[in-house]
Amino acid sequence: MTSSLWHRDQTPIVGTPFAPDARHDVVIVGAGITGLSTAVMLAEAGVDVAIVDAGPVGQGATGASMGMASLLQGTTLAALRAHHPAGLVKAYVDANRAGQEWLAERAGAAADRRTAFTFGRGLSTDPALDAVRDAAREAGLPIREDAPGDLGGRTPVRALALDDQLALDPVALSRSLAEAALAAGATLHTGVRATDVRALPTGRVDTDHGTIFGDTVVLATGTPITRRGLYDLKTRALRSWAIAFEMEGDVEAPGGMWSEVGTDGRSVVAAPSSFGRGVLLVTGARHPVGSAPSEVALAEGLAAWARRTLPVGAEIARWSGQDYQSHNLVPFVGGMPRGLGRLRFATGYAGWGLTNAPAAAMRLSDEIRGVSRSDRPQWM
Template sequence: MMPLWKLEPTAPLGSPFEPGSRHDVVIVGAGLTGLTTAVMLARKGMDVAVIDAGGVAELTTGANTGKLSLLQGQTLAKIRRNHTTPLVRAYVDANRAGMQWLTAFAEAAGVPHTVRTDHTYAQSPSGLDAVRAQHFAAREAGLATRILAPADLPTTPFPIVGAVALEDQVTIDPMLVAQALTRELLDAGGTLHTGIRATGAHAVPEPRVETADGPLLAQHVVLATGTPIIDRGLYFAKVRGLRSYCVSFRVPGNVPEGTFISVDGPTRSVRPVSTEDGPGATAQLVVGGNGHPVGRSDGETAAIEDLVTWTRQYFPDAEETHRWSAQDYESHNLIPFVGAMPRGFGRIRFATGYAKWGLSNAPAAALRLTAEIIGTDRHDRPSWMTAISTRLTVPADIARGAAESGRVAGALATGWASAASRAVPVPRPAEGTGTVANRAGRPVAVSTVGGVTRAVDAVCTHMGGVLDWNDAECTWDCPLHASRFAPDGTRIEGPALRDLRRLPRSGRD
């Protein structure tokens, strides 16, 4: 499960960690949000430190498809369904600002990229209404989209019965972007600490980030961690964690020149790869889709195999090179949350809820975070910042939130009931598999990976959800709020901060 973009990771590893050091800003997360914010602040002369439990672009950024588009599938139509045109326009303007910043940075830093036409398309007639709705919402928001007549549809091996197109969108290698951002940050005197896990953030008596290796002090803290690692504001309940899958292929002959994402299921995202926007000598095509809420899947490996089967149906000679998945967070109304954390006294900020469109939403969030930290007067900020920050919650948003809360409650009850139905000892799981059973009234998770069988507490350390085995990545995933853990219980991502308790094995359990 290694993303295509991580063939040759060359980002600097960072500098030695010094507990108690002081900075103007400490940013938690060395993904696209954290790095773009860090670079913008460093350009303003601020002393910035970035920390990450892993490395640069360890998780979502490094697993991005590398599609930088303002069309974004059905996103605009879904927002417009329950919100006003000005809010949709503000969302588009924010993403346009993020896209312009990122492409300008790439050009200045020598990161190659390709300009392509992006398509939101229907695989069958049942999807045509959704295509038209996306076109109308995009046009209202100021995008020069066009509905393609049947004669103008692009020639592709896979079926397209209708599409809306937007020209001058971009494909780019997300790892090259992250590495270039890291280099600029370090060249500007910024600090990078990899392998340092944040365990909390506080605004009083002075702003600081707690880590497993000691605190870092700052005037401002930015949580660029996918979903906030502190529960103020309950944002873990205002977004839902989603996993989606990608497979790259070596394809002899031609591949489509544009990028594509379907409106009707199962979702198919298609992106060509060239030497100008990725390791084109290794693969020429990336196919993605089959997303689902974290921890709520009938089989992650099956979702990937379905993508492989679909690709080989339409590209018969396609040879798989890499497969991977990514996790992102979606707010209930598809507008990201960006800004000051409640009860953070204006010293702790965060960003979350990009709904898989982080290449433009992340730099847009960074622009807003930077404006707030440096104290740009509200009247001097772009209008989209004000429009998004003052958005109103409508009944449909509340209904979607209530529905998701119901699903979370259902997953909580189902997980505990399922665990109670099977007592230890259990047979040793086969290689690459895991099972949850009950030991003295407590769910226990047993897995075998790399020939090693381990037992850990099966209860998420965040809100008590019973974990589910991810058979594609060999991880324990929480179906409540998307925390994930390695087989040995080490926390990987999500709102959980503590590792799972490791348990002794006895007999067959």
């Protein structure tokens, strides 16, 4: 992955020097949205938390994100409903809503409120859009049919709309969460690569700087760094390309957040106003890792589509990102098999981590603290 739009020159978050053999209540591996949200929730509840990450805050999948925190999520709800009962889909939506609300409080004015659209072109896309509409309404989302004349002024579409969703800068959000965790007493070690995790005699994380111990270890990585539970076989890695463009001339960027039905998984969103300049982001060319004969051709095809379809000017950034989809389309969150209650993890967000991650963090923090919350929805 080349550097994404969000990785601007920034002063590094100042963490804590690594002390081998240090002991904490909880050690979190991963300083993305999942790990940092979990750290904030725990540290603000008085739990002694340490975070380790091989890179800077908000790298990995978080830094490759498009910045869309939406409950509509393209065709995700329709896909879930095709394989699961309505109650599970509603629980998934409710959990993501809770995560989105928590994120909105933390992001504050740095997040733009926007309408999310799932769109298609022509009669051939109507069945897919109908399935999204039906699944979303069944799950309690106030979806409305929309018939905008264009997307970016050039392509007729039919769309489904959900108002009051969020567009944000995921790296800026990560930095804000890291600062909140540190302010609450958490320890942050960046540039420390975890190499193994163990559950005996207590939670243990081996790193390239030494070993760190925790009563509980949370693996907030894209996929768990251990084969316990064989989650590498229960998920598949998906890669997408993203390209950022300046707008063409004085044209304003489309105001919503757009996800297209279809196998390419294309989405279009303007950078949030907090970014400070008009930039349009396009993502797509989604494919299982290792299946593409040419990554370059996929990226070029996405760029060509954007130039044909949208009022874009010069390209200013191009990068790829990887996420993971579970075998049954439902994220995995909770205790790890054979982890003796000491190892916990979250994975399988399938590209929608900005709402799934804080939802997972809520569940993880409650379980670690032994808090039973009947008011919090569970989607597994």
